[in-house]
Amino acid sequence: MTERFAVENLTKDYGPVVAVDGVDLSIEPGVVHCLAGPNGSGKSTLLGVLLGLVRPTEGRVVRPASDRIGASFQEPAFYDDLTVRENLDVFRALAGDPDIEWVKEVVEVFKLSRVFHRRAGELSGGYSKQLDLTLGLLKSPDFLLLDEPLADLDDVTRESLLEFLEGYAAEGNAVVVSSHRIDALAPVLDRLTVMHEGEIVLDGRREEIDGTETIRRVYREAIAESGKETETSG
Amino acid sequence: MSLRALLRKELRWSKHNVAALVVLLLVLPATAGYASVTFQHVIPQEAPVAVVPGDETTDDGSLELVDAATVTFAQPVRYDSEAAAMDALHREEVYAVVTVPPGVLNDSRQSQLNLTVEGSMVLFDQPSRAMVSILNYRLQSGASTSITVERTVVGESRSLSEYLIPILLVATLMLFAFTYVPYNLASESRAIQRIRTDSSLESLVAAKLLYFTLLMLLPIVTFGLVTAALGYAMTPVSAGIVAALLLSFLAMAAVAMAIMFATRFGTTGRFLSVIVLFGLVAFGGLIYPAGFFSPIRKEIVRAVPLHYTTIIVRSEMLKDVPLGLYADYFALLGATALASLVVLESAIVFYRRGD
Known part of the structure; x- marks a missing residue:
């Protein structure tokens, strides 16, 4: 078994629509890896394949031996009828009863104790996202895959999340964040992969891209350049 | 004019939910309509009824006579023994057991057939009484001997x-x-x-x-x-x-x-x-x-x-x-x-x- 977590020559189509087109990507430990791109660029599909939720049409997924893979979804995934606390209990048990101190720490980061006894289905968009993120972190995963984690979060919670992710990656865990909000992620990312129309149009380390302002510019240029190529080839 | 816009919205909603609407408005009513056919017979006309010899001396002619009398209102099914017929009755494979004694066709003696039903089969109570009457009539008019049919209920009669x-x-x-x-x-x-x-x-x-x-x-x-x-x-x-x-x-x-x-x-x-x-x-x-x-x-x-x-x-x-x-x-x-x-x-x- 391997600790490598990667996709090789991955293609996923939904009939005539090609969501991901011949992508190679390897997940690295110890970095915050931002998977950026506009809506419909194939980020969520790629994460779905990595999580084993989406079957590739072609290509190969190399999964790590560790089953400690945590996720937060674009649409929060929990039991609406249960309270926040009950959801935490259920998914903590499914995660193999991780250390309670760790669970308390994550709950504190996302300020869930304020809504502990509320039905999850009645939570605001922000708290729904915070609960989903907490559930994804319960088993202190070696690989953390987050799909649009910044959506619906207020500024303070967003800052807390980014700070937390930076620290979590620094402990040697792999953190993959899919988002189209490159501005917010720029200060913490270690690696940037830009997707456009199902293809990777840029993949580089922070030091290679050089600085937050450059990251923003490179991202925009990568999208624009890819769009021109599409127009030309089309 | 807002009504027109909202009606148009409903039409668009229908387009996106066409599968559910087809099931609900076409398949379901069709199924319900056809299901009504199931209840066309509230009085059984072809209920299986066991015809069984009273003992080993009961001749085939007697059994055939009873078969012929039964077939107009039920579906006679032959069993070799009363025990097997009673098991079939309990398993609802048949709804009555007609036991045919020996010598039904013998002119010189009076014969009594027994029609056994279960007390728990409430819906078959009235039909089984009608069956006894019809059997009595048909057997007496179809044979030269004196034949009567008695109805016996096994188990407790239920409401x-x-x-x-x-x-x-x-x-x-x-x-x-x-x-x-x-x-x-x-x-x-x-x-x-x-x-x-x-x-x-x-x-x-x-x-x-x-x-x-x-x-x-x-x-x-x-x-x-x-x-x-x-x-x-x-x-x-x-x-x-x-x-x-x-x-x-x-x-x-x-x-x-x-x-x-x-x-x-x-x-x-x-x-x-x-x-x-x-x-x-x-x-x-x-x-x-x-x-x-x-x-x-x-x-x-x-x-x-x-x-x-x-x-x-x-x-x-x-x-x-x-x-x-x-x-x-x-x-x-x-x-x-x-x-x-x-x-x-x-x-x-x-x-x-x-x-």
Whole structure:
């Protein structure tokens, strides 16, 4: 078994629509890896394949031996009828009863104790996202895959999340964040992969891209350049 | 003008929900309409009736005479021994046993035939009285000898209310399986993605099936308490009742879940489940016993495993018959539950492939 977590020559189509087109990507430990791109660029599909939720049409997924893979979804995934606390209990048990101190720490980061006894289905968009993120972190995963984690979060919670992710990656865990909000992620990312129309149009380390302002510019240029190529080839 | 815009919105909504609307507005009414045909015979015309020799000296001619007299209002079925015929009566394979004594065709003696029915088969009470009258008339006019037919009731005679208790209990479990179980899965569909990463869909459905199946002990016990409160002299709960009902519920819930996975938890799946429920009520012989229907419909009812659940539960509650008589019915229910689980697993695989 391997600790490598990667996709090789991955293609996923939904009939005539090609969501991901011949992508190679390897997940690295110890970095915050931002998977950026506009809506419909194939980020969520790629994460779905990595999580084993989406079957590739072609290509190969190399999964790590560790089953400690945590996720937060674009649409929060929990039991609406249960309270926040009950959801935490259920998914903590499914995660193999991780250390309670760790669970308390994550709950504190996302300020869930304020809504502990509320039905999850009645939570605001922000708290729904915070609960989903907490559930994804319960088993202190070696690989953390987050799909649009910044959506619906207020500024303070967003800052807390980014700070937390930076620290979590620094402990040697792999953190993959899919988002189209490159501005917010720029200060913490270690690696940037830009997707456009199902293809990777840029993949580089922070030091290679050089600085937050450059990251923003490179991202925009990568999208624009890819769009021109599409127009030309089309 | 806002009315026109909103009406246009409703039309667009219909376009996006066409599958659910087709099921609800076309398939469901068609099924309900056809289901009404099931109840065209409230008085049985082709109910199977056992014709059995009183002893080994009963000649074939006597049996043929009784066959001929019976065939106009029932479907005579020959049995070699009274014991085998009584077993068939308890298993609802036949609804009456006509015992033919020796020498029916002998001019010099008076013969008495016996028509035996079960006291628990309430709906067959009046028809069996009519049968005795018709048999008396036909045998006396068709033979030169003096023949009379006597009606004997085995087991306790039951009221219609008592007869309905096992039916309503089975119906309660059906309702839960085909309405609440699909609703429950649909309402939790948001959590499915996370369950798939933290556990497996198989574990999820196993937990649900186990929990809901055990939960069915509550309506079983409740019916028991109600029958006790009403003073019905019946066996409200027994190992046979619990086993037959839980096996049947497991199968029905698995089918309902399979429908929901195959339709990706959509509204269409919930309506399809309701249609299956209607179909089972109409074609599962739940209310009227199989013998009340035409030969083709009888075969349909006998192909539905739930028919055997009803027989077992009715027998356990209302009759004093050993459970071993229904061993093959239990085997069928077990096999059905197993087959339903295979269907459910196939639906889960289909669901995964749709991603």
